[in-house]
Amino acid sequence: MAHGELEGAGALAARTLQQAAALIADAARRAALDWDGAAGAAAQAQALARRAGQLRTQNAVAYAAAAEALAGAIPSDRAATRDHLLGDALGRAADVPVAIAQTAADAAVLGVHVAEHAPGFACADAMAAAATAAGAARAAAHLVVVNLATRDGDARMLAARQAVARAEAALPDGV
Numbered sequence: 001m002a003h004g005e006l007e008g009a010g011a012l013a014a015r016t017l018q019q020a021a022a023l024i025a026d027a028a029r030r031a032a033l034d035w036d037g038a039a040g041a042a043a044q045a046q047a048l049a050r051r052a053g054q055l056r057t058q059n060a061v062a063y064a065a066a067a068e069a070l071a072g073a074i075p076s077d078r079a080a081t082r083d084h085l086l087g088d089a090l091g092r093a094a095d096v097p098v099a100i101a102q103t104a105a106d107a108a109v110l111g112v113h114v115a116e117h118a119p120g121f122a123c124a125d126a127m128a129a130a131a132t133a134a135g136a137a138r139a140a141a142h143l144v145v146v147n148l149a150t151r152d153g154d155a156r157m158l159a160a161r162q163a164v165a166r167a168e169a170a171l172p173d174g175v
Helices: 008-029 038-070 079-117 120-148 155-170
Strands: none
Touching: 008 038, 008 120, 038 079, 038 120, 079 120, 079 155, 120 155
């Protein structure tokens, strides 16, 4: 992104997810003395953080293409062709937030699992990161709905909503 360009809410969700996953990895490492699964959980969380970074980059490309399409930068003499191309650009822009929502749900589930094994502050950090990841899933799912507003029943809407439900179901009551 060039200086001054907006990245949009998808980038925010991905960046937030990246930070949450990194905190889950840190909490898992702090649980290593008492938990045999700590190294594996930390590695999973690090992989989720890397994936979130990749999704942020992918989102920037999709966001720019959708913004151009919405600004009327699609060359065509026929309105029907332009509308079709605009729909395609918005559809592609929905793909990345679906992946963000699904990755965030994975992080939320992992964060709760780490919290169940981590001591003290590490437990609190993992649970807070899980809740943050669930919020990122919800934000990303909202973007899917916005991008696909005219496509009721699109499988991507369902996938994003399922990711949110999975993330929220992992959290204990009151979190």
